Amino acid sequence: MKIARTEDQQLEIDARDCFYAIAERLQAEARADEILFCELAAEQSDFVRLNHNRIRQAGEVRHASLHLRLIESDRQAEAGCDLSGDLAHDFEQARSLLRQLRQRLRHLPSDPYLQFSEDPSRSDRWPSNPLADAGMALEAIMQAAEGLDLVGIWASGEISHGLISSVGHRHWHVSRSFHFDWSCHGSGDSAVKGSHAGLHWDVSPVRERLTSMREELDILARPAKHLPPGRYRAWLAPMAVAELTDMLAWDGFDLKSQRTRQTPLLRLLDGEERFDTRLCLREVHGADSTGLLPAFTSDGFMRPDALTLIEHGAMGSPLVDARAGKEYGLAVNAASGYPESLAMAPGDLAADQVLKALGSGLLIGNLWYCNWSDPNYCRVTGMTRFGTYWVEDGVIVAPVAPMRFDDSLYGLLGERLEALGAETQLLLSAQTYGGRSLASTKLPGLLMAGMDFAL
Structure with missing residues (x-):
C-alpha cells in the first residue's frame, strides 16, 4: 500500500483505493454468518528535536496498519498487522490473519455488550490545508529564537483512517496538522513554556510568544x-x-x-x-x-x-x-x-x-x-x-x-x-x-x- 506524503490528491486516492482493494477482497472471503470490519490507520510524520535552539535529531515516520474484527453472532475476535506497501503481500498477510481469527472465534465466550452499527454509511474527507513544511518552519522558528536556550519538539504530517465492513460501511478520512511544543531556559532551573499547534502553519504566533518569553526570562532572573x-x-x-x-x-x-x-x-x-x-x-x-x-x-x-x-x-x-x-x-x-x-x-x-x-x-x-x-x-x-x-x-x-x-x-x-x-x-x-x-x-x-x- 503506497501512502506517500504528497500534496497531489491523486496519490491520496491511490492509497485509499489500495486499502479498499484489500478490504473488499477480505470481505469476499467472509462467510454468510460473519461480519467483518477492516480498519486502516496510517501516518506520515516529521519529528524534529531541538536543543540550544539547534536541530539535534530529525526523523520521519511512515507507518500503516490494518485492524480486523470478526463477528459471529454474539462473539468477536480482533487482531492487527503492519502493512508493507506490497499489495499482494499485504493481502496474503491479512488473509492469514482472518483465518486465525476464525479459528480463535469458536473458542471465545459470548460478549453481552457487543454492538456495532447496522446502518450502512459512507464518507470521504480530504483536507484543504497544505502540509506544513517542517524544514521551512524550523528555520523560521530558530531565527525568531536566536540567542535563546530553546528546547522543543516539532511534529507534523498527515494521518489517514479508513473503515470498511460487510455491513456496508465505507469511510475514508485524512487530516493534516502540526504541533510545536517547547520551552526556553534561563539561569538555574528557570524556564518558560510555549505551545503552538494547528492546521495552517504561520510563524507569527510563535514569534509573538517568543517575544513575551524573552520578557518573562528577564523576570525569572x-x-x-x-x-x-x-x-x-x-x-x-x-x-x-x-x-x-x-x-x-x-x-x-x-x-x-x-x-x-x-x-x-x-x-x-x-x-x-x-x-x-x-x-x-x-x-x-x-x-x-x-x-x-x-x-x-x-x-x-x-x-x-x-x-x-x-x-x-x-x-x-x-x-x-x-x-x-x-x-x-x-x-x-x-x-x-x-x-x-x-x-x-x-x-x-x-x-x-x-x-x-x-x-x-x-x-x-x-x-x-x-x-x-x-x-x-x-x-x-x-x-x-x-x-x-x-x-x-x-x-x-x-x-x-x-x-x-x-x-x-x-x-x-x-x-x-x-x-x-x-x-x-x-x-x-x-x-x-x-x-x-x-x-x-x-x-x-x-x-x-x-x-x-x-x-
Whole structure:
C-alpha cells in the first residue's frame, strides 16, 4: 500500500483505493454468518528535536496498519498487522490473519455488550490545508529564537483512517496538522513554556510568544517570591486550564462512570453542586471542530457534530460508546468515554486586560502533576512550576517559587470563577505512543477570585 506524503490528491486516492482493494477482497472471503470490519490507520510524520535552539535529531515516520474484527453472532475476535506497501503481500498477510481469527472465534465466550452499527454509511474527507513544511518552519522558528536556550519538539504530517465492513460501511478520512511544543531556559532551573499547534502553519504566533518569553526570562532572573499557604487570586492561562479539564475528562463524562457512580462529577450529576453558569463544555466534531478526528467510529457509528457535556454550569449529555450504549440502552455518540475534541466557550475578558483584572495575585502559565486528592468532591491537587508570577496592582513583579494547590473544581470553576478569557487557544495532544494523537482542546484562560495552595 503506497501512502506517500504528497500534496497531489491523486496519490491520496491511490492509497485509499489500495486499502479498499484489500478490504473488499477480505470481505469476499467472509462467510454468510460473519461480519467483518477492516480498519486502516496510517501516518506520515516529521519529528524534529531541538536543543540550544539547534536541530539535534530529525526523523520521519511512515507507518500503516490494518485492524480486523470478526463477528459471529454474539462473539468477536480482533487482531492487527503492519502493512508493507506490497499489495499482494499485504493481502496474503491479512488473509492469514482472518483465518486465525476464525479459528480463535469458536473458542471465545459470548460478549453481552457487543454492538456495532447496522446502518450502512459512507464518507470521504480530504483536507484543504497544505502540509506544513517542517524544514521551512524550523528555520523560521530558530531565527525568531536566536540567542535563546530553546528546547522543543516539532511534529507534523498527515494521518489517514479508513473503515470498511460487510455491513456496508465505507469511510475514508485524512487530516493534516502540526504541533510545536517547547520551552526556553534561563539561569538555574528557570524556564518558560510555549505551545503552538494547528492546521495552517504561520510563524507569527510563535514569534509573538517568543517575544513575551524573552520578557518573562528577564523576570525569572529576579529573586523568587515565596508565598505562604493560603488562598490567592489567580489567572490560569489556557495551558493551565487544560490540566483541569483533563481531570474532568478522567471518568467525568462517560456514561459507564456516571451509571456506576464512579464519576468525580457525581455531585454535579445529582444536582448537589454546579459550576458557574458561564461554563459550557462541548465535544465538537462538526464544522466548528479542528477536523482532525474521523466522523466515524471503529464500530461504524457516526459522531454527532457537537455534544454538550456541561451546559451553563450543569451536567449535560454523557459520552456513550458502543459498549456502554448496548449495556444501558442509549444511542451511541462517541468512540470512547473520554472527550477527544473538547471546547470551552470563551468569555469577555480581553487579553490586554488580564493583568488589570487580576490586580494582585498569581499569573499561572502551567500546572503540573495533577491528580485527584478527593474525587468525591471533585478536589484536585497539583503543582505550579514554570511561568508562574506574582502580580501587584496589574504589574508582574517577581517569579513565584513552586507551590502545591489543593482545591475543588466546584469552587475554581464555580463560585470563584470571576471571568473567562475572550480568546481561546487550540492545544493539540503531544502524545505519540502508538502514533500521533488527534485529540485536541480549545480553551480560554480563566480568572479566579481565589485558588487554595497547601504548600
